Amino acid sequence: MIDLKNKKILVAGGNGFIGSHVCAALEKRGVLRERIVIPLPETHDLRVWEKCAGAVKGIDIVFDCAAVPGDILLRAKIPGQLFYENLIMGVHLVEAAFQEGVQKIITIGSATEYPESAPTPLKEIDLWNGLPSPGNIPYGLSKRIAALQGEMYRRQSGFHAIHVLLTNAYGPGERYESGYMVPSLIQKFLGAKERGEKEVEVWGTGNAVRDLIFADDAAEGILRAAEDYDDVSPLNLASGTGISIKELAELLSSITGFDGTVRWNTDKPEGDLKRLLDVTRAEQLIGFKAKTPLEEGLKKTIAWHNAQSSS
Template sequence: MKGFWANKRVLVTGGTGFLGQALCRLLDGQEPAYWAAPSRTDYDLCHSEEAAKLLADTEPDTVIHLAAQVGGIGANQQRPADLYLNNLLMGTNIIEQCRLAATDRLVVVGTICSYPKHTPVPFQEEALWTGYPEETNAPYGIAKLAQLVQLQANRTQYQQQGIFLMPTNLYGPGDKFHPTVSHVIPALIKKCVDAVEQGQSSIQVWGTGTASREFLYVDDAARGIMAATEHYRGAEPVNLGTNREIVIKELVDNIAETCRFDGRIEWDTSQPDGQPRRCVDTTRAKKLFGFEATTEFKKGLELTYEWYIANRQQAEALHSWD
């Protein structure tokens, strides 16, 4: 892999975010000729002129677009318009500016939130257009899906060869633990750690516990992105995942054990479960660029917990942008 990256000039948007930091750690080890991971305070990609300036300043031949405004179920319920518009604008601007600059390689990272709510499990890429996404995730998911449409349209009209990847739910060191923006694993780790520290005999968890999710360790996702950047040039979207799902109730039990919490789990069934099941088919990723996840789930949980304990202040800071 190092030979491919050695002479590259690489730009990672969202490089200071959760996935971006993991990708940049791997990228740094490949010693490219140049790479940059500017923050949103440097360039606001919601504005086309700033996206243009970013590409002019960095002159990349490879762009990996990770920048996003993100959040859990609560954020999706409270700020759906922000999540739709800001993610749509950032993706649209980066894709268009890469086209104008004739950037050699463009990788856009989407989301499995784009899949229809009742997609048969495991999710196959062909099912993307068979229905409407789960309602709380729809604005974010559709904004990301629009970027796939733009990439495919540009490929037809301008021969721009951008690729589109869809990682499943990510977890790992560096995740967001603030309650406003955290997803299920960091939210539950924080809840269990707080309960242990405060001597609580129970914790409350949203939903019924019957939904299922698939989780991909962030370093595995970064490896998948790098493999796709090097080996894949096709028009079709590609899932990144583990092809293994876990029921939320089992997930909560695993996290409680990892965090040394032995109290009761109380389910707040008045709150939504979100999409009933999520698990992706990873056949295409393995076939097209040889990607398979390698991190065992409980090991990844332990590493995430240990990072959180060692970095509480950083982990709990409020950052809604990647």
């Protein structure tokens, strides 16, 4: 087990959604704030090798939470740019960590890395059995390749690189401008209620199923993996429970107090029909199980959005 308290820790993407929750979880672990380094794009652009190499100097542990995110539409509009930027940041950081001789690097991946044809619930053993769905290739495959680089250095010299696969995370700090599902839906319902509208449009049929994990739980899983997991195989971090987009919309409508109807726009994309992760290995190997009930997590998230709109 690695004791993180006295380590100098780099959190790439530490000002982003997941990265900020990882930083908060580290501080709760007793890591002093001055021992947590967050590389800023203005001074340490991870796409530039020299800047990335400089960022890891003197670092013990690296959390790679950095990403250029993209919703369904953006992935279709600029897939090459998204693939390149996520890939170059990932491989630079793994390479820099290896050359610096850091004690461990934790690369944060996504359930979108899984093959389109993989059976559900998604199991780590199936990760390399095909390509992600076309819309998920720019992000998912770039993350998968950076993880493979860490695996190759583990084979070469015993380098401690691990890769975790995160399901759809949600929670305070994720802004609706990101285009991701939960904050976008929250803003739709809150906005409709505020304007007195009686209808909210949601893309797709509502039949797609997603596995949602509260950001605080996700950060806890990432830290436990850093402390206790050291294996070449990736590790799923998820709730292990699926909810349809229709059920999610109904729950958000109830929590926000929206009393109108939902119109499903079936001409718009809805992504993979079912994305549910198997969490058996995380429970067995690091004792991790998401603890925040969905409704409780959504209430906290909506409260954060309300506070942002009133500030």
